Amino acid sequence: MGPVPSGYASGADIAALLVLLTEFAMLRAPQLRSQVRLYGFQSFVVVVLTLVTGAVRGYSDLYILAGLSLLLKVVIVPALMFRLLRQLDVDQLHHPAGGGGGSMVLVAIAASAFGFFVLRSLDFRSKVLPTATLSVSLAIVLVAFVLVILRSDVVSQAVGFFSLENGVSIVSMAIAAGLPVVVEVSFLFDLLVAVVVFALIMRAHHARAGTLSTEALDRLRG
Amino acid sequence: MIAPAGVQALQVLTVLFAAPLVSGVTSHVEARFQGRRGPRVLQPYYDLAKLFRKETVVPEGSSWVFLAGPVVAFGCYLIVPLLIPVLTTYGLPLGYMGDILGGGMVLALGGFATALAASDSGAPYAQLGASRATTFGALIEPTVLFVVFIVAMITSTDLPYALAATVRSSSEAVRPSHVLVAVAFFLVVLADTGRIPVETHSGTIEFGMIDEARALEHSGAPFALTKWGSAIKQLVLYTILINVFVAPWGLASSGKVLDVLVAVLSLVGKALLLGVIFALIDNSFSKLRLFKITEYLAAAFLLACLGVLVFYVGGA
Numbered sequence: 302m303g304p305v306p307s308g309y310a311s312g313a314d315i316a317a318l319l320v321l322l323t324e325f326a327m328l329r330a331p332q333l334r335s336q337v338r339l340y341g342f343q344s345f346v347v348v349v350l351t352l353v354t355g356a357v358r359g360y361s362d363l364y365i366l367a368g369l370s371l372l373l374k375v376v377i378v379p380a381l382m383f384r385l386l387r388q389l390d391v392d393q394l395h396h397p398a399g400g401g402g403g404s405m406v407l408v409a410i411a412a413s414a415f416g417f418f419v420l421r422s423l424d425f426r427s428k429v430l431p432t433a434t435l436s437v438s439l440a441i442v443l444v445a446f447v448l449v450i451l452r453s454d455v456v457s458q459a460v461g462f463f464s465l466e467n468g469v470s471i472v473s474m475a476i477a478a479g480l481p482v483v484v485e486v487s488f489l490f491d492l493l494v495a496v497v498v499f500a501l502i503m504r505a506h507h508a509r510a511g512t513l514s515t516e517a518l519d520r521l522r523g
Numbered sequence: 524m525i526a527p528a529g530v531q532a533l534q535v536l537t538v539l540f541a542a543p544l545v546s547g548v549t550s551h552v553e554a555r556f557q558g559r560r561g562p563r564v565l566q567p568y569y570d571l572a573k574l575f576r577k578e579t580v581v582p583e584g585s586s587w588v589f590l591a592g593p594v595v596a597f598g599c600y601l602i603v604p605l606l607i608p609v610l611t612t613y614g615l616p617l618g619y620m621g622d623i624l625g626g627g628m629v630l631a632l633g634g635f636a637t638a639l640a641a642s643d644s645g646a647p648y649a650q651l652g653a654s655r656a657t658t659f660g661a662l663i664e665p666t667v668l669f670v671v672f673i674v675a676m677i678t679s680t681d682l683p684y685a686l687a688a689t690v691r692s693s694s695e696a697v698r699p700s701h702v703l704v705a706v707a708f709f710l711v712v713l714a715d716t717g718r719i720p721v722e723t724h725s726g727t728i729e730f731g732m733i734d735e736a737r738a739l740e741h742s743g744a745p746f747a748l749t750k751w752g753s754a755i756k757q758l759v760l761y762t763i764l765i766n767v768f769v770a771p772w773g774l775a776s777s778g779k780v781l782d783v784l785v786a787v788l789s790l791v792g793k794a795l796l797l798g799v800i801f802a803l804i805d806n807s808f809s810k811l812r813l814f815k816i817t818e819y820l821a822a823a824f825l826l827a828c829l830g831v832l833v834f835y836v837g838g839a
Binding site for chain 2 (some may be wrong): 417420
């Protein structure tokens with residue numbers, strides 16, 4: 302039994318856990334719009350974590366990063382996704398999330414447990430964030446993968462990819478908080494490119510199949 | 524000074540007599556939120572008094588099990604307050620008779636007796652309720668187990684008193700695993716007391732009935748015992764949530780009369796506050812479809828599971 306964590310450490314852990322729980326909520330969200338909303342909330346938690354970490358640990362670079370992420374991930378990306386969904390005029394899928402809701406969650410729990418155990422055996426230590434936050438962020442990345450693999454609609458896959466970036470940004474904050482701001486910003490730029498690409502895919506897919514569900518792709522067998 | 528045995532008896536008596544009050548206040552507040560005047564706060568007591576005076580009608584073909592079920596369940600629900608910190612911070616003589624798992628087993632035994640009586644009645648709705656209650660009970664069980672695991676890992680024991688003491692001593696920082704386990708247990712209490720995301724506790728809508736349906740065939744004194752028993756079970760679960768996981772403050776640290784009196788009042792006050800929160804939840808959410816309840820329970824399980832992982836692997 303370890304010592305009781307300090308206020309900052311447990312706050313960081315709880316923030317990371319919130320991000321992980323939103324990831325699980327995305328897994329089960331029935332509506333595409335609520336998924337985008339969840340992504341906005343998740344990004345907001347990451348921004349708050351970045352700000353607090355910057356303040357507590359004294360990395361002023363993190364303020365710039367937090368400001369840019371707030372603008373991009375909390376405002377611009379969700380707004381673009383909402384606009385796209387409005388234009389395509391789809392919200393509810395015909396088969397929301399497929400069958401077996403419980404088993405999807407169980408698979409995701411197994412994936413996050415795997416992440417926790419892997420990180421424990423690596424014996425990584427972070428100077429900036431508590432160890433639990435690091436393992437939670439690895440779990441976030443893995444659950445995002447599960448989301449992308451198991452949900453069969455383009456929006457979930459796009460949102461899964463974006464939230465993967467949220468997980469990665471917590472990891473990068475934990476192991477390399479002193480990273481030059483240019484590198485961090487280039488991550489965000491990656492995200493912007495991904496948004497453009499996914500928007501194109503969504504439009505193209507919707508134009509061809511008339512739906513956002515990727516199950517329609519089965520019909521394209523040659 | 525009150526002798527430990529006396530305090531112990533007082534724990535049971537407090538739960539016994541405060542339980543209908545908590546139910547009454549909750550349904551009164553709930554009605555107020557809906558813009559109704561609602562029943563009187565003391566209405567559950569009047570209901571019980573009325574039912575105890577009524578004659579008992581037994582369905583044709585049912586055996587002694589039908590009449591014994593409510594009595595056994597009532598007894599089981601009254602044993603649990605002996606095991607948990609209702610009024611005191613220190614363990615009472617019989618408090619170490621069973622740990623959290625023991626308390627859970629006694630609670631489950633009460634549910635089993637009720638289900639048995641419902642099955643013995645031969646009525647389809649009662650049997651349907653018993654079957655559903657048992658099914659969802661089995662789905663709640665893994666969450667409860669993981670909650671117990673976390674308690675055991677945090678305190679190295681599985682005594683509820685030890686966790687309450689840990690919570691009291693570490694007020695300056697909250698463990699993430701503890702937050703997760705408290706939320707998971709909150710969801711379990713919501714499901715186990717038949718509250719809104721799982722069941723409408725006041726209506727008689729056949730499709731959604733779980734707990735309520737089990738008592739449909741009872742009448743007279745056994746029905747009173749069933750109602751009283753479920754109120755006691757509710758207060759016991761509230762007490763565990765409050766005094767073990769969330770707010771174990773205001774408990775008596777000695778047998779002084781004043782301390783014990785304060786403990787009784789603070790327990791009732793905290794339980795009423797929790798009841799108001801539950802009434803708020805009742806009015807803010809809609810009932811889940813029966814087949815969606817598994818998802819709700821999966822969410823509770825997820826929280827408990829993450830709690831174990833965060834503590835065991837992350838050390839927080």
